Amino acid sequence: MLEDRRLVVLFISFSILGLIPIVINGETDPNDAAALKVLFSSMNSPSQLGWPANGDDPCVQHWKGITCSGNRVTEIKLPGLGLTGTLGYQLQTLTSVTNLDMSNNNLGGSIPYQLPPNVQQLNLANNNFTGEVVYSISNMTALTYLNLGHNQLQGALSVNFEKLSSLSTLDLSFNSLSGDLPQSFTSLSSITTMYLQNNQFTGTIDVLAGLSLATLNVQNNHFTGWIPEQLKNINLQKDGNAWSSGSAPPPPPGTPPATRSTRTHKTSGGSGRNAPSDAGASDNDKKSGIGGGVIAGIVISILIVGAIVAFFLMKRRSTKPSSDIENVDKMPFAPLASNEVHEMKAVQISSVPDTKTFVPSASFNLKPPPIDRHKSFDEDEFSKKPDIVKKTVTAPANVTLYSIADLQIATGSFSVDHLLGEGSFGRVYRAQFDDGEVLAVKKIDSSVLPNDMSEDFIEVVSNISQLHHPNVTELIGYCSEHGQHLLVYEFHKNGSLHDFLHLPDEHSKPLIWNSRVKIALGTARALEYLHEVCSPSVVHKNIKSANILLDRELNPHLSDSGLASHIPNADQVLNQNAGSGYEAPEVGLSGQYTLKSDVYSFGVVMLELLSGRKPFDSSRPRPEQSLVRWATPQLHDIDALTKMVDPALEGLYPVKSLSRFADVIALCVQPEPEFRPPMSEVVQALVRLVQRANLSRRTTFGSSEHGGSQRGDNSEAQEM
Known part of the structure; x- marks a missing residue:
């Protein structure tokens, strides 16, 4: 009996030490399992993964590509599997995931805002992702490796890198990113490798001067200015830019001399030492018995012998039989490893003029090279993706097709009596x-969509018909007949927010504070849906109070959603109507609309709700004509803030709620787009505002307390 007890004690002791495995129920965390199910569905339920259709326990069932620790998923590695679809919307619940590798697939849409928050290695390279680089990366403080290369990302780099001090490798190559490099790059204290080549970046690279970089590739952008001295002694690739010629201007007085970081980097040969410069030769070098001329002779001899050997090897390999060459075409392409040299040549197919399709020559190494995820892909390593052929768009089945005759009867032949409003793209009729x-x-103007663009219009209808959200105006139908292009939307009884604020009539009451908060929150949720749920993201481009329609309960409905994003020349049309006070500063300079410019415009709408003023009012004194310019300096001064509140509120508002509302406005209307928050953060801030003010749904959002009466049908002025 005593011996048995000793055996039990030893067994338990060894088990605690991990020497003998104990079988424990490893049921996967339900949130992790649910997130992987959403991911599986978003990727069109790929059969190549072999994940069980009814499986709900990834850790115990050992799903392909999934690594667990205990009952939590810690790694998702599914590279090179031909996956399609998107990444879904629920990855943020995977709080224990440290490695997410979805590279070398055919995934598309925008990169979701909801990524694993504690990920250390994120590799989404060589897919078809579109849209901007998501701002949520700014908060991934554990990131050490980020690779978004070889996608179709565009727009300015709005990520704030201040919290990413652990990031050592950044690859954004082969996209269409534009704008200047963000100033927050200076916070990348651990960065050693950066690939920015083949984008459309502008400005200088001065912001990179103080970083401890060992490798930097900025080829084929639109950079200007001089290359900082600190970057000239590293592995720098810089061709294909408009660098300034001549000597750089002297630094400002008091600037310390340019020095590189003392951090030790490995050279391409694998040495862990920094290569000494000629000027820094030690006394030991001088005392060695070998003169400089002898060393030079030895080096030259080695180079000559090496060249001769390489020549005969190349000649020998070029005589391989054609059967070996044919086998090359059947091999999967993989990026070349950074520590190996593989010869790869490409010849353009002569039978297809002006194409970018390449085939490997006979000198291609027949042994598939190992994949190095830390190396940026070059154009020679991957054949370019084929040009996307525009497919024929079929009419959507979920909306109604109306005839011109039906709409003429319903609108009194589009008479003035039925006119509700006129927007940037056309007139709206009841x-x-x-x-x-x-x-x-x-009724869309012919100047916006000419008569011969019926196919483009059907594509616009198809895209808009996919938008479904309680705070987005629903598309009911369309008409494309006799060169006319018309969209049919749901009708909202109470007209637009613009009318409520600026065109009151004898039957309406001013909006109370709770209703204004409700309208702001509902509109923010609509924008959050467009920006962060839709795939690809939808930039509205035309956020204004006239495009926020109110129903009987004063719930907001954002109109024009998806319209400006899909009309070919929408940006030019909107720029012609500039000067309304809603445009972000960068739009006035570049004419380009982004998710961040939408956030700015939403901030202006919030200012309207707070002050009751128009975004631009020429009837006011000059210092007060621009609402943003006049109001922004007062947003953090509680005394000034209470004076700028809409007089129609008659002081009936919680002061703390007003102050928090102003704080959100200040964030949204910042002049620098990279500092504006994403709409999901705006929604969270407004939700907290409501909760702190203890505004329950029954007392705040109920139909018994609208803060404004319904308007007559003919007095509405919807601008969609």
Whole structure:
């Protein structure tokens, strides 16, 4: 008996030490399992993964590519599997994931805002991701490796790198990113490798001067200015830019001399030492018995012998039989490892003029090289993706096709009596049908969509018909007939927010504070849906109070959603109507609209709700004509803030709620787009505002307390 007890004690002791495995129920965390199911569905349920259709325990069932620790998923590595679809919207619940590798697939859409928050290595390279680099990366403080190369990302780099001090490798190569490099790059204290080649970056690279970089590739951008002295002694690739010629201007007085970081970097030969410069030769070198001329002779001899050997090897390999060459075409392409040299040549197919399709020559190494995830892909290593052929767009089945005759009858032949408003893309009419249904019909101007662009219009309709959100105006139908292009939307009884704020009539009451907060929150949720849920992201481009429609309960509905994003010349049309006070500063300079410019415009709408003023009002004194310019300096001064509140509120508002509302406005209307928050953070801030003010849904959002009466049908002015 005593011997048995000793054996039990030893067994338990060894088990605690990990020498004998104990079988424990490893049921996967439900949140992790649910997130992987959403990911699986978003990727079109790929059969090549072999994940069980009804499986709900990735850790115990050992799903392919999934690594667990205990009951938590810690790694998702699914590279090179031909995966399609998107990454879904629920990855943020995977809080224990430290490595997410989805590289070398065919995934598309925008990179989701909801990424694993504690990931250390994120590799999404060589896919078809579009849109901007998501701002949520700014908060991934554990990141050491980030590779988004070889995608279709565009827009300015709005990520704030201040918290990414652990990041050592950054690869954004082969995208269409534009704008200047962000000033927050200076916070990348651990960065050693950076690939920015083949983008459209502008400005100088001065912001990189103080970083401890060992490798930097900025080829084929639009950089200007001089290359900082600190970057001239590293592995720098810089061709294909508009660098300034001549000597650089002297540094400002008091600037310390340019020095590189003393951090030790490995050279391409694998040595862990920094290569000494000629000027820094030690006394030991001088005392050696070998003169400089002898060393030079030895080096030259070695180079000559090496060249002769290489020549005969190349000649020998070029005589391989054609059967070996044919086998090369059947091999999967893989990026070359950074520590190996593989010869790869490409010849353009002569039978297809002006194409970018390449085939490997006979000198291609027949042994597939190992994949090095830390190396940026070059154009010679991967054949370019084929040009996307525009496919024929079929009419959407989930919306109604109306005839011109039906719409003419319903709108009184588009008479002035039925006119609700006029926006940037056309006029909106009230349409009442024989069955009593009332809808809003938008007649798009021929200058926006010419008569011969019917196929483009069907594509616009198809895209808009996919937008479904409680705070987004629903598309009901369309008409494309006799060169006319019309959109039919749901109708909202109470008209637009612009009318409520700026065109009151004798039947309406001013909006109370709770209703204003409700409208701001609902509109923010609509934008969050467009920016961060839709794939690809939808930039609205035309956020203004006239495009926020109110229903009977004063719930907001954002109109024009998706319209400006898909009309070919929408940016030019909107720029012609500039000067309304809603445009972000960068839009006025570049004419380009982004997710961040939407955030700015939303901040202006919030200012309207707070002050009751128009974004630009020429009837006011010059210092007060621009609402943002006049209001911004006062947003953090509680005394000044209470004076700028809409007089129609008659002081009936919680002061703390007002102050927090102003704080959100200040964030949204910042002049620098990279510092504006994403809409999901705006939504969270407004939700917290409501919760802190203890505004329950019943007392705040109920139909018994609208803060404004309904308007007559003919007094509405919807601008969609």
